[in-house]
Amino acid sequence: MDAEIPIDEESAWAAVTRRDKRCDGSFVTGVLTTGIYCRPSCAARHPRRENVRFFGSGAEAAQAGLRPCLRCSPDEVSREAEAFSRALAHIDAADGVPKLAELARAAGYSPHHFHRLFKRMTGVTPAEYARAKRSRKVERSLAINRRVIDAVYEAGYGAPSCFYAEAKGRLG
Numbered sequence: 188m189d190a191e192i193p194i195d196e197e198s199a200w201a202a203v204t205r206r207d208k209r210c211d212g213s214f215v216t217g218v219l220t221t222g223i224y225c226r227p228s229c230a231a232r233h234p235r236r237e238n239v240r241f242f243g244s245g246a247e248a249a250q251a252g253l254r255p256c257l258r259c260s261p262d263e264v265s266r267e268a269e270a271f272s273r274a275l276a277h278i279d280a281a282d283g284v285p286k287l288a289e290l291a292r293a294a295g296y297s298p299h300h301f302h303r304l305f306k307r308m309t310g311v312t313p314a315e316y317a318r319a320k321r322s323r324k325v326e327r328s329l330a331i332n333r334r335v336i337d338a339v340y341e342a343g344y345g346a347p348s349c350f351y352a353e354a355k356g357r358l359g
């Protein structure tokens with residue numbers, strides 16, 4: 188992220204309170220009382236607003252003496268997004284349903300870790316997605332594809348879409 192763009196704290200806090208995955212990678216939430224920083228979508232209980240400071244990146248938060256949260260691994264966001272898109276490309280290019288180990292290798296993760304990551308991002312397992320893509324049960328297939336497309340969208344965008352989503356919500 189461009190460090191020249193100041194963080195709109197009000198939008199950032201709104202994103203944190205709704206655990207907006209689209210904002211992951213746009214900024215991190217530093218909690219001064221615990222000394223930890225999180226991605227905006229962290230599932231942990233929300234800190235009090237007055238204890239929060241926003242940083243443009245994990246590196247900036249670390250410089251301020253904070254440590255990455257073990258629960259949401261805020262420094263993993265861009266690596267996860269890349270791994271995810273590599274795995275999707277692999278599924279799309281495959282003839283049948285690719286093996287989990289094969290997909291994990293393409294993504295650069297262990298099979299266990301990759302399975303968890305994919306499920307967390309899309310709500311379905313890699314095998315469910317791969318099968319749905321080849322399924323003749325059109326409705327189910329469409330619903331699963333929709334969720335994966337949303338996940339791709341969420342993983343693929345940084346700050347602009349994060350705050351754009353917020354602005355759009357206000358207008359709507």
Ligand SMILES: [Zn+2]
Binds near residue numbers: 229256
């Ligand atoms: Zn966290």
